[in-house]
Amino acid sequence: MVYSIGQLSKETQCKVPTIRYYEEIGLLDKAQRSAGNQRRYTSQQCQRLHFIRHSRALGFSLDEIKQLIHLQDCQHHDAHQAHDVAQHHLADVRNKIEQLKTLEQQLLTMIDSCDVDETEDCLVLKSLNEVS
Amino acid sequence: MVYSIGQLSKETQCKVPTIRYYEEIGLLDKAQRSAGNQRRYTSQQCQRLHFIRHSRALGFSLDEIKQLIHLQDCQHHDAHQAHDVAQHHLADVRNKIEQLKTLEQQLLTMIDSCDVDETEDCLVLKSLNEVS
DNA sequence: GCTTGAACCTCTAGTTACTAGAGCTTGTAT
DNA sequence: ATACAAGCTCTAGTAACTAGAGGTTCAAGC
Incomplete structure (x- = not known):
């Protein structure tokens, strides 16, 4: 499944400018682009955005979320x-x-x-x- | 009693740049100036700043505080x-x-x-x- | 194949309530 | 008279977005 930014927005209930903002500050990886320079997202990126939104809803700051994402990506982290x-x-x-x-x-x-x-x-x- | 901005700051526990900021956004009236262009405050202005700080401590937004100040200044407001x-x-x-x-x-x-x-x-x- | 219009792009600036720093001037105590 | 703390203005940064201008791309219908 490949998403445009608008589809991703609907799927995650996250506004389009917010998605771009998350990319800008490095919370989301830079998206692949179409021939015409529009962003294209994978299911994985969709899941990550869900994670971010869910964490935000629980009141975690973007900085805390960055830490949590790092913990997810890094296999060798302390379990706690x-x-x-x-x-x-x-x-x-x-x-x-x-x-x-x-x-x-x-x-x-x-x-x-x-x-x-x-x-x-x-x-x-x-x-x-x-x-x- | 006449206060310099530093004395006012100590008296009200409000940082100097914050006082200047309140003046800038019109929450405090523009202060009188000394011959050398330094701000000089009266007891009345000191009391107003106390009011603002007290309200902020209770979580009122600056906008709400503006409304409250307007209500104080305007004699003809509804009591409630x-x-x-x-x-x-x-x-x-x-x-x-x-x-x-x-x-x-x-x-x-x-x-x-x-x-x-x-x-x-x-x-x-x-x-x-x-x-x- | 062409046209239309929604959705996309980048860039800038605004929001709230301050805070910090540069570079310069004034006040005051000795 | 001099030293230096405290003052001045102006710019930019903080968090987490949001909004708008002005231009481009995509997809559907004819």
């Missing part, structure tokens, strides 16, 4: 390096969740303090002005 | 517009938390599936290759 990348990322995600929960609480407090007292000005601005 | 901005932001934050929790689960599943079976290759890469 990919595991480490994933675990590191999991820690990041948990950190972000904690931060956002704190934030959620602060916003709630701010908004609630305002609901109590409908007759006055909204206190949101006031509370943002307080030096914490 | 700031409330709305905050509530909208709260919804965003909650959304992000939900997404990250889903992600956390997927990562956990991936990593755990690998721990079960230590003798084989790490399954992280394999599971990223599966088309979900």
Whole structure:
């Protein structure tokens, strides 16, 4: 199976300029070209793009994905390096969740303090002005 | 009290280039200048920068902060517009938390599936290759 | 074989919220 | 008077794309 960039785009739900961008930064190998200079992709490249998109959906950065791809390509890697990348990322995600929960609480407090007292000005601005 | 940009920076914990950047995009008014063209700030501007930093710490975007500042400056605003901005932001934050929790689960599943079976290759890469 | 139009090409610039560096000038303390 | 920290402007870089201009190629229908 050979894909044009548009077909690959449909297959992987990845926008055409994004595919070109991935090639540009070396995340995807340079595609073969048709006689008229248009990109042609193999099933393998299609699978790699699926891998990239799936990883992105899980929040891995392009840099992390580069590492994961390298681990895939290099046969002699330690069995647990990919595991480490994933675990590191999991820690990041948990950190972000904690931060956002704190934030959620602060916003709630701010908004609630305002609901109590409908007759006055909204206190949101006031509370943002307080030096914490 | 009159501040140089460095003093303002210390006072607000906001880096010097960031202050200049806020001026450039119109989030802070243009500062007065000394005879030698250096920026001089008043206590009012210092308070405004505190407001901006506090809002940023709560995750408001610069655009949202612009709206909030406009609401402060404009005396004739609806008492609850700031409330709305905050509530909208709260919804965003909650959304992000939900997404990250889903992600956390997927990562956990991936990593755990690998721990079960230590003798084989790490399954992280394999599971990223599966088309979900 | 010719025409049409969708899909392709490259290149540049924009997005968000800053950060870093070059090369020069000003302020202040001794 | 001098030294040097702190200031100035301008340009470019970060992450991960997205959008548009202006031109070319492919594939289908006649």
